[in-house]
Amino acid sequence: MSNTNQAQLFEILATVAETDVSKVSPEIELTDLGLSSIDVTEVMFEIEEAFLVEFPDQEDITQRFDGLKTVDDLLTIVNTLVSEKEGG
Amino acid sequence: MRIVVTGLGTICATSNNHKAFLQSLQSGHCGINETTLFDVQDFRTKTSGEVKNYQPSDYFDSKQLSTLDRFAQFAIISAREAVQDGQLTITSDNATRIAVIHGTGVGGQVTQDYSYHRLYSEGNHKLHPFTVPKLMPSAAASQISMDLGIQGPVFGSVSACASASHAIALGMMFLQSGQVDVALVGGAEAPITPGCVRAWEAMRVISQDVCRPFSKDRRGMVLGEGAGTLVLETLSHAQARNAPIRAEYLGWGMCADAGSLLKPDVNGAARAMKTALEQAKLQPKQLQYVNAHGTGTPQNDPTETQAIRQVFGSHADHLAVSSTKSMLGHTLGASGALEAIATTLAIQHNFAPPTVGYLGLDPQCDLDYVPNTARSLEIDYAMSNSFAFGGLNVALVFSKYKI
Numbered sequence: 001m002s003n004t005n006q007a008q009l010f011e012i013l014a015t016v017a018e019t020d021v022s023k024v025s026p027e028i029e030l031t032d033l034g035l036s037s038i039d040v041t042e043v044m045f046e047i048e049e050a051f052l053v054e055f056p057d058q059e060d061i062t063q064r065f066d067g068l069k070t071v072d073d074l075l076t077i078v079n080t081l082v083s084e085k086e087g088g
Numbered sequence: 089m090r091i092v093v094t095g096l097g098t099i100c101a102t103s104n105n106h107k108a109f110l111q112s113l114q115s116g117h118c119g120i121n122e123t124t125l126f127d128v129q130d131f132r133t134k135t136s137g138e139v140k141n142y143q144p145s146d147y148f149d150s151k152q153l154s155t156l157d158r159f160a161q162f163a164i165i166s167a168r169e170a171v172q173d174g175q176l177t178i179t180s181d182n183a184t185r186i187a188v189i190h191g192t193g194v195g196g197q198v199t200q201d202y203s204y205h206r207l208y209s210e211g212n213h214k215l216h217p218f219t220v221p222k223l224m225p226s227a228a229a230s231q232i233s234m235d236l237g238i239q240g241p242v243f244g245s246v247s248a249c250a251s252a253s254h255a256i257a258l259g260m261m262f263l264q265s266g267q268v269d270v271a272l273v274g275g276a277e278a279p280i281t282p283g284c285v286r287a288w289e290a291m292r293v294i295s296q297d298v299c300r301p302f303s304k305d306r307r308g309m310v311l312g313e314g315a316g317t318l319v320l321e322t323l324s325h326a327q328a329r330n331a332p333i334r335a336e337y338l339g340w341g342m343c344a345d346a347g348s349l350l351k352p353d354v355n356g357a358a359r360a361m362k363t364a365l366e367q368a369k370l371q372p373k374q375l376q377y378v379n380a381h382g383t384g385t386p387q388n389d390p391t392e393t394q395a396i397r398q399v400f401g402s403h404a405d406h407l408a409v410s411s412t413k414s415m416l417g418h419t420l421g422a423s424g425a426l427e428a429i430a431t432t433l434a435i436q437h438n439f440a441p442p443t444v445g446y447l448g449l450d451p452q453c454d455l456d457y458v459p460n461t462a463r464s465l466e467i468d469y470a471m472s473n474s475f476a477f478g479g480l481n482v483a484l485v486f487s488k489y490k491i
Contacts, residue, residue, distance in 0.1 A: 036348070036351070037351065037387075038348065038349065038350050038351065041292050044292070045290060
């Protein structure tokens, strides 16, 4: 499941960051992909659309999820949201 | 050429006329409540700054009402009050020497939202014949001119959350051009519709409860609705007709960031303020009060604080700075007008309106925000700021009127 989520998330990040998906890795920081806070809002929208989940709060993701820096941090959140949805 | 403010009109979340508005600013009354205009059960955002106890039929007959979106209703109500407050009589002799410049962020949102619902959701292909003239952003300006018989330059001004402030700035230019003697300037907005609220939710800048500008634990802005109109005129014209003079209007500054679509810019905000002070021929230390843009978002408030520090230097620590959006919500294209009127009232009645809902210090926002309670303050000079999405900045400067 996670691997599918990862591939889909990488595609979203690459599209919003206008970069090749090969540039996206778990370790890379979102800002190093060139993503601004506005871009991250767009990423959240694309995640909600693709995974049919909803981020629990209106706040900026970087505030809500303290310590979110890397692609892997974001993937953890996506996996949590997806498993919560499937669990619920 | 000296320009003065001679009439005020407001309708907003706290009050339905400017005298009640003054009282609400002095008492720190918050007009943000649970939304009643539509069912918010499925919405994350359940609060807004709605106009209260509003019956359109108290103001309009059914024929006129059928041509008016909610935002234009508010615009007319505020304009009628401003003209009455300014004791301005409009006749065929002076009608062409009066301008109306009225801002809005989105225009006839109620008409647009419910028309599209009918079309796309209900599959009803027949829309009301007044759909277009009700939703056009210039409808407010046109409707004010028709309601009051004003025949000079009339148009809308559109710059998102700075729309009304641009209108107020343009009013000064029109008066100084000599083409008009009086300008009705302001803004109106009625954005509390399901579609509009959803669109704002998507930007993740909306608070789930109230609006706490500059405070720790602030969670964003809250949408509000309403309108404000000011009667501006040349001093000589005001004196010739013995008009009541509320304040003097000294200048404006406007500029664009040409940067981020959404993220505010310290230098752009500061540049608008500096330009306004230059035009007003004032030193920063002469001001006592700034009505901040103060949206309550994590991004705006530290940026505006830094910009105020950049412009005012050490005097920033001696300024009262407050955001009336904490009480009214963010009325978008009307906000600049309601805030310029709040600033005018603050000057006239010697008090600083409060920033309500303030919970405590955010280290990034370290000015005196007049937390929670209004304060007596002798104000000779004050500024009102508006910073819009798209990087559009306006600052306006007013002063006590002295002969």
